[in-house]
Amino acid sequence: MVVVATTSPAQEEITRLDEALGPTPPVIRCEAGVYPGSVPDFKPAPSDIVRPHPVRQPLRLYVHLPFCNYHCSFCHFATLVSDDRARQERYLDALERELDWIEPGTELSQFFIGGGTPTALPPDLLDRVFGAIDDRVKFVDGVVHTCEVSPESVTEEHLDVLERRGVGRVSMGIQSLDDAVLGSVQRLHTAEQVFSACERIVARGMILNVDLIYGLPGQTHGAFESDLRRMLNRGVHSFTLYALRVRELSSVGRSIEEAKRLDLANLLGWRRFAKRLTDELGLSQVRSHTFKRLDEFTARHERVPCVDPQRGGFQLGVGMSARSHLGHTAFRNHRGFEEYVTSVEQGLSPVAGVIPLDVGDRQAQFAGRTLGELQPLDRGAYTRAFGTSIDDDHADALGRLVGGGLLDDRGDALVLTGLGRLLYERVILNFFPAHAREWLAAHA
Numbered sequence: 001m002v003v004v005a006t007t008s009p010a011q012e013e014i015t016r017l018d019e020a021l022g023p024t025p026p027v028i029r030c031e032a033g034v035y036p037g038s039v040p041d042f043k044p045a046p047s048d049i050v051r052p053h054p055v056r057q058p059l060r061l062y063v064h065l066p067f068c069n070y071h072c073s074f075c076h077f078a079t080l081v082s083d084d085r086a087r088q089e090r091y092l093d094a095l096e097r098e099l100d101w102i103e104p105g106t107e108l109s110q111f112f113i114g115g116g117t118p119t120a121l122p123p124d125l126l127d128r129v130f131g132a133i134d135d136r137v138k139f140v141d142g143v144v145h146t147c148e149v150s151p152e153s154v155t156e157e158h159l160d161v162l163e164r165r166g167v168g169r170v171s172m173g174i175q176s177l178d179d180a181v182l183g184s185v186q187r188l189h190t191a192e193q194v195f196s197a198c199e200r201i202v203a204r205g206m207i208l209n210v211d212l213i214y215g216l217p218g219q220t221h222g223a224f225e226s227d228l229r230r231m232l233n234r235g236v237h238s239f240t241l242y243a244l245r246v247r248e249l250s251s252v253g254r255s256i257e258e259a260k261r262l263d264l265a266n267l268l269g270w271r272r273f274a275k276r277l278t279d280e281l282g283l284s285q286v287r288s289h290t291f292k293r294l295d296e297f298t299a300r301h302e303r304v305p306c307v308d309p310q311r312g313g314f315q316l317g318v319g320m321s322a323r324s325h326l327g328h329t330a331f332r333n334h335r336g337f338e339e340y341v342t343s344v345e346q347g348l349s350p351v352a353g354v355i356p357l358d359v360g361d362r363q364a365q366f367a368g369r370t371l372g373e374l375q376p377l378d379r380g381a382y383t384r385a386f387g388t389s390i391d392d393d394h395a396d397a398l399g400r401l402v403g404g405g406l407l408d409d410r411g412d413a414l415v416l417t418g419l420g421r422l423l424y425e426r427v428i429l430n431f432f433p434a435h436a437r438e439w440l441a442a443h444a
């Protein structure tokens with residue numbers, strides 16, 4: 001195995017970067033680019049709240065299936081460890097009822113089914129979910145849809161369902177191949193199960209994405225490198241490389257030695273290491289944390305936008321905890337199983353919280369998504385969307401970020417530099433409105 005060299009950033013560099021990045025609060029639950037998902041400051045919604053139907057664009061759909069075979073100790077998603085079929089069927093009844101919001105014949109631009117672990121459902125129930133969607137929508141031609149799976153749960157029968165229902169991409173959570181690391185976060189699968197799942201998925205002709213996390217308890221750069229190389233040899237097409245996001249005082253946070261926690265220096269160390277490794281392996285960074293093989297087959301999957309040029313959203317999320325962004329409002333469904341299912345059974349709205357997105361929120365979303373997708377932050381596009389100048393609205397942040405070598409000022413546009421790409425979430429936080437930063441600081 002070729003070991004990629006690692007170096008720790010010098011304290012002097014960290015002090016300089018800290019100043020350039022400003023006092024940014026930590027983001028625990030969601031990536032900073034996913035505003036307002038990363039600041040879930042939802043206000044209670046009335047029980048009869050109705051989500052609007054945007055008309056200009058085909059809808060993007062997310063379906064949340066919360067069932068898992070175990071609970072990983074780092075995970076903040078709304079999940080439920082249960083193989084009780086009656087409970088699963090009750091959930092699907094509610095989901096089908098919520099899907100009635102979609103008017104028959106609605107065009108769907110992209111579809112993502114996640115959780116939880118969709119393949120923790122038996123294949124016939126997973127098929128029922130796809131059937132409920134197929135009955136209501138028309139898919140835009142040529143778009144690749146995704147289903148999440150876990151290595152120990154995905155069977156040949158599940159893959160038959162995915163193939164028959166036209167799912168072109170599978171995203172598998174792995175996190176690590178090291179038994180000790182997996183055990184330390186209560187994940188119950190083996191490396192052998194991972195390899196078998198990879199081979200079976202690739203053999204079906206589907207694009208395979210794998211999630212790995214760095215910064216886990218006991219994990220080393222060397223073990224991470226070995227995981228990535230072994231996965232690539234199994235035919236994986238793309239990787240989502242997440243930095244571990246947990247509170248310091250959580251059980252996982254406490255189990256990590258203080259010196260190994262992902263503070264700015266360690267985060268930068270991991271990111272530099274991952275960048276050198278992915279470059280060496282021929283993987284290209286296409287989004288903040290997504291690295292893809294550069295071939296035509298892998299390139300078939302492109303994320304479809306979920307906002308229009310006026311920053312109006314057309315993303316529907318169904319199921320417990322799912323979020324929607326429709327027009328200029330974000331909605332979040334009830335997070336708990338009973339609250340979600342009971343509301344729908346009683347004919348009430350599944351929505352528990354709303355965030356009306358004012359202009360400051362929409363600016364944060366624009367900057368976050370654009371930089372998170374590694375795209376140039378175009379001054380003209382900003383002015384056309386908001387009627388103001390980005391230089392006036394964010395003068396202090398731009399001065400620090402450009403001066404600190406994190407953003408490159410190209411005249412028409414601002415672009416993340418190589419260093420800025422490594423610390424993208426902290427760069428993006430500079431565009432958040434004061435209320436969002438205060439909320440993050442209070443919930444750190």
Ligand SMILES: C[S@@+](CC[C@H](N)C(=O)[O-])C[C@H]1O[C@@H](n2cnc3c(N)ncnc32)[C@H](O)[C@@H]1O
Nearest residue numbers: 074075115116117149150173211242243244245
């Ligand atoms: C909703 S999970 C679905 C995958 C599937 N349930 C599994 O774990 O095999 C999506 C991904 O989110 C990432 N994730 C979850 N919690 C995280 C955390 N606290 N920090 C960083 N990444 C996290 C993991 O990489 C996980 O695979």
Ligand code: SF4
Nearest residue numbers: 068071072075115116
């Ligand atoms: S299996 Fe996936 S969704 Fe379930 S708890 Fe673990 S990371 Fe979260």
